[in-house]
Amino acid sequence: xxxxxxxxxxxxxxxxxxxxxxxxxxxxxxxxxxxxxxxxxxxxxxxxxxxxxxxxxxxxxxxxxxxxxxxxxxxxxxxxxxxxxxxxxxxxxxxxxxxxxxxxxxxxxxxxxxxxxxxxxxxxxxxxxxxxxxxxxxxxxxxxxxxxxxxxxxxxxxxxxxxxxxxxxxxxxxxxxxxxxxxxxxxxxxxxxxxxxxxxxxxxxxxxxxxxxxxxxxxxxxxxxxxxxxxxxxxxxxxxxxxxxxxxxxxxxxxxxxxxxxxxxxxxxxxxxxxxxxxxxxxxxxxxxxxxx
Amino acid sequence: xxxxxxxxxxxxxxxxxxxxxxxxxxxxxxxxxxxxxxxxxxxxxxxxxxxxxxxxxxxxxxxxxxxxxxxxxxxxxxxxxxxxxxxxxxxxxxxxxxxxxxxxxxxxxxxxxxxxxxxxxxxxxxxxxxxxxxxxxxxxxxxxxxxxxxxxxxxxxxxxxxxxxxxxxxxxxxxxxxxxxxxxxxxxxxxxxxxxxxxxxxxxxxxxxxxxxxxxxxxxxxxxxxxxxxxxxxxxxxxxxxxxxxxxxxxxxxxxxxxxxxxxxxxxxxxxxxxxxxxxxxxxxxxxxxxxxxxxxxxxxxxxxxxxxxxxxxxxxxxxxxxxxxxxxxxxxxxxxxxxxxxxxxxxxxxxxxxxx
Numbered sequence: 240x241x242x243x244x245x246x247x248x249x250x251x252x253x254x255x256x257x258x259x260x261x262x263x264x265x266x267x268x269x270x271x272x273x274x275x276x277x278x279x280x281x282x283x284x285x286x287x288x289x290x291x292x293x294x295x296x297x298x299x300x301x302x303x304x305x306x307x308x309x310x311x312x313x314x315x316x317x318x319x320x321x322x323x324x325x326x327x328x329x330x331x332x333x334x335x336x337x338x339x340x341x342x343x344x345x346x347x348x349x350x351x352x353x354x355x356x357x358x359x360x361x362x363x364x365x366x367x368x369x370x371x372x373x374x375x376x377x378x379x380x381x382x383x384x385x386x387x388x389x390x391x392x393x394x395x396x397x398x399x400x401x402x403x404x405x406x407x408x409x410x411x412x413x414x415x416x417x418x419x420x421x422x423x424x425x426x427x428x429x430x431x432x433x434x435x436x437x438x439x440x441x442x443x444x445x446x447x448x449x450x451x452x453x454x455x456x457x458x459x460x461x462x463x464x465x466x467x468x469x470x471x472x473x474x475x476x477x478x479x480x481x482x483x484x485x486x487x488x489x490x491x492x493x494x495x496x497x498x499x500x501x502x503x504x505x506x507x508x509x510x511x512x513x514x515x516x517x518x519x520x521x522x523x524x525x526x527x528x529x530x531x532x
Numbered sequence: 533x534x535x536x537x538x539x540x541x542x543x544x545x546x547x548x549x550x551x552x553x554x555x556x557x558x559x560x561x562x563x564x565x566x567x568x569x570x571x572x573x574x575x576x577x578x579x580x581x582x583x584x585x586x587x588x589x590x591x592x593x594x595x596x597x598x599x600x601x602x603x604x605x606x607x608x609x610x611x612x613x614x615x616x617x618x619x620x621x622x623x624x625x626x627x628x629x630x631x632x633x634x635x636x637x638x639x640x641x642x643x644x645x646x647x648x649x650x651x652x653x654x655x656x657x658x659x660x661x662x663x664x665x666x667x668x669x670x671x672x673x674x675x676x677x678x679x680x681x682x683x684x685x686x687x688x689x690x691x692x693x694x695x696x697x698x699x700x701x702x703x704x705x706x707x708x709x710x711x712x713x714x715x716x717x718x719x720x721x722x723x724x725x726x727x728x729x730x731x732x733x734x735x736x737x738x739x740x741x742x743x744x745x746x747x748x749x750x751x752x753x754x755x756x757x758x759x760x761x762x763x764x765x766x767x768x769x770x771x772x773x774x775x776x777x778x779x780x781x782x783x784x785x786x787x788x789x790x791x792x793x794x795x796x797x798x799x800x801x802x803x804x805x806x807x808x809x810x811x812x813x814x815x816x817x818x819x820x821x822x823x824x825x826x827x828x829x830x831x832x833x834x835x836x837x838x839x840x841x842x843x844x845x846x847x848x849x850x851x852x853x854x855x856x857x858x859x860x861x862x863x864x865x866x867x868x869x870x871x872x873x874x875x876x877x878x879x880x881x882x883x884x885x886x887x888x889x
Contacts (some may be wrong), residue, residue: 246578257596274663276661290727322858322862325862326861326862329861329865331607331659331663332601332607332663332797332801332805333801333861333865335607335660335663335855336798336801336857336861337858337861337862338863339794339857340798340854340855340856340857340858341854341858342854343850343851343853343854343857344850344851344854344855344858345851345854346850346854347847347849347851347852347854348718348847348851350843350847351843351844351846351847351848351850351851352844354843355843355846355847407881460667460671463664463667467664469660471660498738499679500679501679502675502678502679503675505671505675506671506672506675507670508668508671509668509669509672509675510672512664512665512667512668512669513653513654513665513668513669515660515666516654516656516657516664516668517653517654517656517665520656520657520661
């Protein structure tokens with residue numbers, strides 16, 4: 240029972256950290272309708288940026304994170320301006336492939352410039368687990384889960400501000416947003432920038448858990464599962480689906496891995512994607528698109 | 533100039549219906565085919581077996597994928613898994629004592645059957661969701677292959693391909709392997725070219741352009757989507773088997789990972805969606821351009837023109853490959869086939885600037 244509880248709690252916290260990666264994808268999809276498959280690589284670049292500022296330039300950690308967040312906001316704006324804006328109106332395969340191309344490029348750029356060996360990113364979280372009853376909880380995951388919940392909450396609040404209302408209008412309809420005087424381009428750019436900031440948060444936490452190297456970009460796969468399950472345009476869906484993906488991806492491998500010999504987590508993630516798409520393609524909280532000929 | 537037509541003007545249906553209506557195109561195809569057949573005579577074994585052969589097999593695989601993505605409009609991001617199914621089943625059929633010819637067909641049928649299974653599950657959705665569903669299929673198939681010892685021969689195992697004969701020719705010499713790959717590439721090319729002008733191909737195009745509209749004019753869109761998945765998975769499965777037997781001569785699960793799926797989609801897109809010549813150009817470009825660029829940079833580094841760390845040099849192929857995809861999508865979304873087409877049209881109507889093609 241303690242084993243189950245441990246899997247459950249650590250799974251839930253990991254899941255919350257997945258939702259941190261997934262948050263960026265949802266922010267962009269919500270306003271621009273672009274599925275950003277480069278989010279995994281953006282998390283990696285965010286982690287590299289923090290490592291560079293903290294270890295190479297020797298800045299204090301929190302300043303480094305703030306500067307990295309600013310840099311990634313700029314990166315998001317730039318990616319939107321230079322790449323995605325030219326793809327408006329192109330078929331979805333082109334847009335998906337463009338973000339994948341960006342992912343591949345960044346995956347070469349980060350390790351290429353800074354060295355391929357994993358770098359450790361110390362956030363000052365002690366290694367000793369928190370012990371509740373007879374359950375061991377990883378402190379990194381605990382901090383990660385709390386940060387994820389705070390950030391998701393903040394984005395929910397953000398969508399109630401003046402700028403957030405504009406973003407919601409843009410997500411409803413581009414043309415009618417233009418007609419009431421909202422700059423759609425700026426709104427979409429800002430959502431890319433926000434995705435960059437959430438990538439920095441995810442990069443800091445995941446980087447401290449598993450070290451900074453290219454494997455951070457493989458977080459894309461669980462993040463995609465979270466996004467599909469929660470609905471591509473739902474912020475609250477990210478939180479709920481993150482919990483589900485995290486718990487299933489921890490409890491099931493915890494019992495099945497010893498029998499079949501490992502790697503079940505990817506299978507669980509794949510099955511979540513597949514079943515969601517078969518049963519309810521738009522996810523738990525997503526909005527169903529109506530199609531006309 | 534060499535077309536000497538100043539545009540294409542058909543006077544009879546027979547000429548308009550031919551596979552290559554323009555005589556010069558026909559001559560070009562014959563010359564290319566003759567060059568390809570004679571390649572073992574004038575090419576060194578190294579070029580033949582490490583450049584020409586993989587290029588032909590990857591082109592055949594890209595053609596199978598372009599049939600699905602370009603002509604039928606169904607996105608597939610798990611095509612490497614389909615090829616893996618083909619490769620593994622062909623090896624196991626040969627090991628069970630069946631002849632290689634039957635193993636190839638068996639590989640195609642197994643891949644087609646499993647591909648259709650996933651296709652049927654995923655065909656409620658389209659576009660982005662189809663991408664995600666096929667991506668999940670890639671991971672599932674990879675996992676099954678790795679974790680079922682009966683298929684992969686145990687974790688981390690490499691399966692050697694047994695020695696086989698194809699139509700009484702032993703497949704051992706470089707030339708025999710090359711001709712095997714060439715034969716398969718020619719078969720797939722002719723098949724895809726011909727599918728484009730049958731009622732089946734037209735139905736696929738109708739489904740691609742708008743499936744609701746297609747079903748309104750009486751095209752059963754589910755049936756044709758499934759048929760497209762079946763045909764393309766069959767071709768992909770056989771391509772996987774040919775790749776395993778003619779090129780790798782051993783299979784491991786890593787040869788058919790997710791990155792390979794992305795590479796196949798990149799070949800199709802860089803070449804030009806739905807274009808036959810584009811599949812060849814795209815496969816060649818995606819395979820060779822990163823190697824070429826790395827060699828250029830390495831040469832410049834040796835000459836001392838720029839200083840590049842070995843670590844950066846090792847990552848240049850990846851960066852070049854990503855930048856290539858981005859560049860083509862931004863500046864030539866229709867791919868290399870469009871560039872070829874522009875050049876061809878220019879010469880076709882020469883000396884005039886505009887005419888009907």
